[in-house]
Amino acid sequence: MNFQTGEGRSLWLFAALAWLLGGCASVPAPLGVSEETQLWQQRQADLARLDHWLITGRIGIQSAETGWHATLHWRQAGRDFNIVLNAPLGQGSAQLQGNSAGVELSLSDGQRLHAADPDSLLDRALGTPVPVSALYYWVRGLPLPARPAGFELDGQGRLLWLEQAGWRVDFRRYESVQGRDLPTKIFLDNEEYKVRLVLDSWTPS
Secondary structure, three states, rough: OOOOOHHHHHHHHHHHHHHHHHHHHHOOOOOOOHHHHHHHHHHHHHHOOOOEEEEEEEEEOOOOEEEEEEEEEEEEOOEEEEEEEOOOOOEEEEEEEEOOEEEEEEEOOOOOEEEEOHHHHHHHHOOOOOOOEEEEEEEEOOOOOOOOOOEOOOOOOOOOEEEOOOOEEEEEEEEEEEEEEEEEEEEEOOOOOOOEEEEEEEEOO
């Protein structure tokens, strides 16, 4: 074949392109990496980019001595957040808002409390530890970065459970939201407390 002709060059380039594409498509996965792990790696990269959302649902916290539950309204915009908790039957409400510079908690009796992080602030005001800093990751189905963790994946590369920062986190249900599988039922347990989070509406924005 004369590769110097226009037609010959076109045929040769087409054949070379087809060979390259075919070769790329058939490159095997690295040895020892399961399909679930590959899906998990892809999910982590995608979920890490999700940092704007509106969540509504319910939260319950129980210990051996006490327990309470409330509706949850959580708006996240980058590192800025606004979380509103409303307890039933006029038992009060709390609004937690802040960013990387600090956090403010407003209670229904008019109190306003400030702290550097939301976890210590809620613990001081409500007497129960809600790991808000960790939930920023866990609510998306991600582990806290740069912290030791044990976990198990399902066949779609999603977290089934996670053990991290003194908590056992069970992801009981996922739902597809705008092309992503996001947790909608999360159970957290440690030695003293049980936290139950049921998300009725998950709206990435």
